[in-house]
Amino acid sequence: MELSQFLRRFLYHITAASCVLFVVLAVGEYLVPGVVLPFVDLVDVAPFLLVLLGLSILSSP
Amino acid sequence: MRIPRYVALPLFVIPWVAALVMVVWIIINRFPPNGMFVATTDFTHQSAFINPFLPSERVTSPGAQPEGWLGQRITGDPTYMTARVPGPYDSVTVEMEFRPVHQPLLEFGLVKDAAGLELDLAPFYFEGLVSKSWKRVSNGFVRNGTDASRLLNSDTRGLATWDASATMPLLSDPASPSIETPVSLRGAHDFYLIPSNGLLDVTLQLQDANRSRGGSVAVFRVFRGEDELQREVLDTSGSRDTRMGKVFDHRVTVKQAAPGVYRVAFQSDDDVFIRSIKTTSQHWVVGPRLNFGDVVGYATTTMAGVAWTTSRHVVAETLHAEGQQVVLLGDKKVNVARTHEAFRLDRDDSGSQPVTLSAPKGDIRFVGDGWFALRPEAYFDPKPKRLTDATDLDAEHINGILTSYTAPDELGDGWYRAKQTFTLDPSLDRLRFVLSAPGVLSRVGAVDIRRVNLTYHREALTFSGWIDLVHREIVNAWHRL
Numbered sequence A: 001m002e003l004s005q006f007l008r009r010f011l012y013h014i015t016a017a018s019c020v021l022f023v024v025l026a027v028g029e030y031l032v033p034g035v036v037l038p039f040v041d042l043v044d045v046a047p048f049l050l051v052l053l054g055l056s057i058l059s060s061p
Numbered sequence B: 001m002r003i004p005r006y007v008a009l010p011l012f013v014i015p016w017v018a019a020l021v022m023v024v025w026i027i028i029n030r031f032p033p034n035g036m037f038v039a040t041t042d043f044t045h046q047s048a049f050i051n052p053f054l055p056s057e058r059v060t061s062p063g064a065q066p067e068g069w070l071g072q073r074i075t076g077d078p079t080y081m082t083a084r085v086p087g088p089y090d091s092v093t094v095e096m097e098f099r100p101v102h103q104p105l106l107e108f109g110l111v112k113d114a115a116g117l118e119l120d121l122a123p124f125y126f127e128g129l130v131s132k133s134w135k136r137v138s139n140g141f142v143r144n145g146t147d148a149s150r151l152l153n154s155d156t157r158g159l160a161t162w163d164a165s166a167t168m169p170l171l172s173d174p175a176s177p178s179i180e181t182p183v184s185l186r187g188a189h190d191f192y193l194i195p196s197n198g199l200l201d202v203t204l205q206l207q208d209a210n211r212s213r214g215g216s217v218a219v220f221r222v223f224r225g226e227d228e229l230q231r232e233v234l235d236t237s238g239s240r241d242t243r244m245g246k247v248f249d250h251r252v253t254v255k256q257a258a259p260g261v262y263r264v265a266f267q268s269d270d271d272v273f274i275r276s277i278k279t280t281s282q283h284w285v286v287g288p289r290l291n292f293g294d295v296v297g298y299a300t301t302t303m304a305g306v307a308w309t310t311s312r313h314v315v316a317e318t319l320h321a322e323g324q325q326v327v328l329l330g331d332k333k334v335n336v337a338r339t340h341e342a343f344r345l346d347r348d349d350s351g352s353q354p355v356t357l358s359a360p361k362g363d364i365r366f367v368g369d370g371w372f373a374l375r376p377e378a379y380f381d382p383k384p385k386r387l388t389d390a391t392d393l394d395a396e397h398i399n400g401i402l403t404s405y406t407a408p409d410e411l412g413d414g415w416y417r418a419k420q421t422f423t424l425d426p427s428l429d430r431l432r433f434v435l436s437a438p439g440v441l442s443r444v445g446a447v448d449i450r451r452v453n454l455t456y457h458r459e460a461l462t463f464s465g466w467i468d469l470v471h472r473e474i475v476n477a478w479h480r481l
Helices: A003-031 A042-059 B005-030 B148-152 B463-480
Strands: B036-041 B070-074 B079-084 B091-101 B105-111 B119-126 B134-137 B140-143 B159-162 B179-186 B189-193 B199-208 B217-224 B227-235 B248-255 B262-267 B272-279 B284-286 B289-292 B305-309 B313-317 B325-329 B332-336 B343-346 B355-359 B364-368 B400-403 B409-412 B415-423 B430-436 B446-457
Touching: A003 A042, A003 B005, A003 B463, B091 B105, B091 B119, B105 B415, B119 B415, B119 B430, B140 B148, B148 B400, B189 B199, B189 B272, B189 B289, B199 B262, B217 B248, B227 B248, B289 B305, B305 B364, B313 B332, B325 B343, B332 B343, B355 B364
Parallel strands: B159 B400
Antiparallel strands: B036 B446, B070 B446, B079 B430, B091 B415, B091 B446, B105 B119, B105 B430, B134 B140, B140 B400, B179 B272, B179 B289, B189 B262, B189 B284, B199 B248, B199 B272, B217 B227, B217 B262, B289 B364, B305 B355, B313 B343, B313 B364, B325 B332, B325 B355, B409 B415
16 A cells, blocks of 8 residues: 555544544433533534544545 | 555554544543542633632632632632532532631532522531630530530530531420510511420411512421421412401410420511411520511501520621611611621620610511520520621630531641532532632631532442443433434
8 A cells, every 4th residue: 555545544544533433422412411521522622623524635536 | 655454454443443442431431430530620720520619709710819829719608619510429529628818617518409599508617616625526516624415415505506406405384374476577487485384386477468479378387306296388368469468367386295495487488477476485586587577568657676685696687778777786786777788796795694686677687696585584595506607616605516517627828628528419410519608798808719629429330330320321311312
């Protein structure tokens, strides 16, 4: 696997795992209020997720 | 440059493992297997679990204070702190580091209802007991040289209580004719009476002023010591009445009343007035709250509020301009010159006999550390005086204090660390704590707080118990969908 291809796929995995984690935590907070937010502030995390999504889209061939 | 597949694939798994670890970390924090969760704040950063004290007009902004220390300063009373409960727990221990500044007494507690009326307040700090001349015994504090059994004695002289009950004196009077005392008392009052010839007989003349919308409800509860004997609920007027209601009698009797002190707790809102009290008891008192009402719509002349009390510290407050007046307690007087403001009367004499409390215009509320008789010959002490922020243990010759209070740890430089544990309702996801610093405003005092620790407890779980708990939360969440 080429290095550029590896880095791109690695970025995809990071982005996908972060998105899945974000959704799982958001659903958890929705179902049991107060279960996630005190430990992880999802609002603060959201911009980083958007950056990751942007980079993934930009890096797609 | 090429990356071998056996290197790339494990690297691709890392983000997923990290996400899984994050989920597991949150679950373990939410449901710690050891059954303990600790939240701390030093007021320098925002905490997800503990909010600073409020309201803002009674506290300073959390963080660096002008004198150079870090924390928050309390300057009013009461103040509230909210906390987010991090899961299902049985109890919480609050540990607080604080420094009282010209503030001799603190109480700390939990607000148990949304309206903020039901408080679970507990002793937190009393300056008078920091002295080495007092020692802790099983049910309170006694002066060095005083036997611990003094606290079990029913003689109320030289004793004080602070959030504790005292041994009830077994008192009884001979038969006596019924005597009526005209009064104008407003709202809830506690009456303490000694039975006369084995009979407790008291009749209150009531009137609903119907000043607020809807009829009022009055509740009569009768206690002997701490045991409730009777409870009766009655409507004082119709729900659409808007004019002054009729005066009517309500009689409370306990036949074959054993010797002791009986408490008739009359509970109602301030719309209901007590116009007279008729009882066969020779000794009866009211307190620690005594609210002289007005006579608007009932009589054409003002009824003065007069009582006899051994209270050494009384707080007076009126809600109406007509209640502004000079109030006398023995030879002390204070001009209650503004409405909705507490004015203090503190005796500094050494007398132990009841003195006259006089409010010529009525329409004023008193709260004392003792009790009030509405006939001078009826006075008696139903139990020891309450410990208040104005209590001077030496001047008042107090040798014992019945209390659950535990002296806080001294940390030096005037700082203390105190602890208090509260049982939790598992359905609550937010807690509201209250810190009471009575009189802090009038004495220009303060309470500095530099750290709060909340330790939540529940039983430690086995692995299967822990899985059950998580499973139960998931099922609950599923049902919420």
